[in-house]
Amino acid sequence: MSEYPKTVTLKDGLKVLMDVKRQENIEQSRIFFTSMPPEDRLYLRRDVTSQKVLEERARELADGRAFRLATYVNDEMIGEANLDRPLYGWTRHVAEMRVVVARQHQGKGVGKALIREIFSNAVRLKYTIVEANVIEEDTKVLDLLERIGFHREGVLRNQAMDFYGKKHNIVVMSFNVDDMWKDLSEYYHSFEIYKT
Numbered sequence: 001m002s003e004y005p006k007t008v009t010l011k012d013g014l015k016v017l018m019d020v021k022r023q024e025n026i027e028q029s030r031i032f033f034t035s036m037p038p039e040d041r042l043y044l045r046r047d048v049t050s051q052k053v054l055e056e057r058a059r060e061l062a063d064g065r066a067f068r069l070a071t072y073v074n075d076e077m078i079g080e081a082n083l084d085r086p087l088y089g090w091t092r093h094v095a096e097m098r099v100v101v102a103r104q105h106q107g108k109g110v111g112k113a114l115i116r117e118i119f120s121n122a123v124r125l126k127y128t129i130v131e132a133n134v135i136e137e138d139t140k141v142l143d144l145l146e147r148i149g150f151h152r153e154g155v156l157r158n159q160a161m162d163f164y165g166k167k168h169n170i171v172v173m174s175f176n177v178d179d180m181w182k183d184l185s186e187y188y189h190s191f192e193i194y195k196t
């Protein structure tokens, strides 16, 4: 964890501070989430403006069920990446990631920087599958994840209900880290064969 906090320079030269959340600052998260437009919050799994959810998020971080990174500009939180970490059970090798960026800072590369960083932390924490559950209408995120190398595992029909009561399909996207190492080792191996 010694690499954090670190400064990340984005494409327009904006410098953001990225740090691990060691404990949840409920007030700071409340300000961040309540200032998001409802159409962005629609894509989030839970109503992150509710006190109950904010408190549950703090517990998840405290007891190790979540790992979080946040980005800041002048001490203001402008983005967050979350990794849900199952500690035991069937899916203990599968971590689920979620990323959210404040509207006024979207489109500057903050989301990509957070995804890159949370993904490398998932690998560091020895998860071999990284998953993202995305609402089918969130095409921006689906395209981005596919470009990074995530695959569509399947669609859970009508399994998400937004705060208006409307149901949406969830697209389960996953990245298999073992497959990535296998592909890389085959790639290097092919060079060795070429050399001999």
Ligand SMILES: CC(C)(COP(=O)(O)OP(=O)(O)OC[C@H]1O[C@@H](n2cnc3c(N)ncnc32)[C@H](O)[C@@H]1OP(=O)(O)O)[C@@H](O)C(=O)NCCC(=O)NCCS
Binding pocket: 040, 041, 043, 044, 097, 098, 099, 100, 101, 102, 105, 106, 107, 108, 109, 110, 111, 112, 113, 132, 133, 134, 138, 140, 141, 143, 144
């Ligand atoms: C999804 C989200 C995290 C992306 O954050 P961001 O900081 O805007 O992302 P980036 O600036 O790094 O852009 C990532 C990609 O999104 C796409 N993108 C960015 N802004 C866009 C826009 N205004 N319109 C369409 N696509 C856009 C681009 O493909 C971009 O990749 P590129 O730069 O290689 O072309 C952010 O839009 C968000 O918080 N949305 C609401 C919550 C959400 O949907 N979270 C995902 C749940 S997993």
